[in-house]
Amino acid sequence: MRQLAANAKREVLIVSPYFVPLEGGVRFLSALAQRRVKVRVLTNSLAATDVVPIHAGYTHYRPALLQAGIELYEFKPIRADGGGRSPRRVTFGGSSRATLHGKVYVIDRRDVILGSFNLDPRSARLNTELAIVIHSPEFAERMAGIFERAVSARSSFRVELAPPGATPPTPTPPIMPALPSAQKSETDATQTSKAGIRDMKTHSMGRR
Template sequence: MSQPWISGNRFSLLENGEQFYPRVFEAIAGAQREVLLETFILYEDKVGKALHAALLEAARRGAQVDVTVDAFGSPDLSVEFVSSLTSAGVRMHVFDPAPRVFARVNYFRRMHRKLVVVDGKRAFVGGINYSADHLADYGPEAKQDYAVEAEGPIVAHIRSFMLSAIAEGRTGRRWFTWRRAHPSVEMLPPAGDADAQFVWRDNRDHKNDIERQYRLAIRLARKRVVIANAYFFPGYAFLRELRKAARRGVEVSLILQGNPDMPIVQTAAAMLYHHLLNGGVQIYEYCERPLHGKIAVVDDEWATVGSSNLDPLSLSLNLEANVMIRDRAFARVVGDSLQRLMRHSCNRVEASKLAESPTWRKLRSFFLFHVLRRYPYWAGRLPAHAPRLAPLLPTEVAATDTVDKQAFP
């Protein structure tokens, strides 16, 4: 089910927490009517506390503030952190609040989106969570990541989606969701020349929308494709589109993790290297620090930024959101940023330098052609449930903390 392309928008690329946090905190602190925020991770570190202060400032001025966090990604918020927000009128929602006894087992089908809409006029979409590891002063483990700030009519569509997610998660009634959310798609005045499409992935009606838009853009590419993605392990159809584009003369470049936050990520992606390199795809490993970005550009015409990785979790399980942008000026900004990354912070992977035994080659071939071809099917067989939101109250945080302290003394 395709989402409409909306014209008249303006986008600004925000790289890492140094650019993202000041803009989003300023927007939230200055909100007059409404703040909608969704995030996978909210930690109670210096970034989380700065967000906390901005949310309080908005709420105390009378803005309605809704914050949605994922139970697995944001498990350790204190009673004081939550109670000060709820006392000021902030409505805190937690996605899939499964009990945590002995281990956090509620891993699959997470709410992985990172979205903000302020006063229905400014939106932020990307992959940056609210944690200090998105800032360079965190050290060698600081993440490289991206987001966009959006203005224009697309913001109303993002706002409508977020209101719908809250309503559906709390009521479970789709008709109620439609009646509440869709009247909020008001016509905002044009802010620029960019066409945009807000695309999300869920486990019901939009299971493969983000992947489908990626594959369509690659299929239409004529000059170049550059994809920077932290967790790269897509299905066979996606890999086939990359190889087909390279064979018809498109310069296809992948920027993947060379200094991963989880070693298994690099191991999994490396299983695909020979297959892609032999098909003409160029691979660069970003080695300066962990790559967390989910960003791509095609032909200086099309770009995407969002929360979706290109792996089974994001493409088949998690709730994700990306914005697709058709604008030459913005695509050039993205392209220039990724070119700098490849020139100054990456090592190019050469097929001649990859050692591969005959046994490993057979194993890799089996995995590619028998497992990856079927992964959308087996991923879909993992436990599924309807999105569920619950209010996050200080008393519930205290009870959860008690359980954790008993399980992990």
């Protein structure tokens, strides 16, 4: 896979749910960008990832990648609240449709690599991974088309460097629903608490 990417002339498309390139990966991708190879990466956003520490590891490398001219996109989770949006048709999503799962690499719209390999240290050094290389411009164009839909504003965030001196936006705090117990009187709450403590004392010995 590294050899195919190293020989790219025009474009490398990367779909890696867990993307932690480390310093060596940053240098490799930056070298491609310096040769005017367009490098575009799609990975999970913090809202979509199912492994937060992996995303934290990835964010460390974002500035260097962006400064090198690499395009970064982060997958949006699909709303499951019945908010009226029609579901997206992005085949890189997992079975839950809320997180990115597919691992796809398209080189020069000629070669496609499909498999289980993420661009992260675990796939590179610990896991046993499988991949298949498909030499087919027609199939590569189809996969590139899916990539374009996956990185659209409807499906993904575009990550960009803020202008110098810009103030980062203040995150909006989540709105927490009122708990039913908040409507109880103080007396009822105290009685419930005492009953719960007695019940806990009665049953806790059996659990140990």
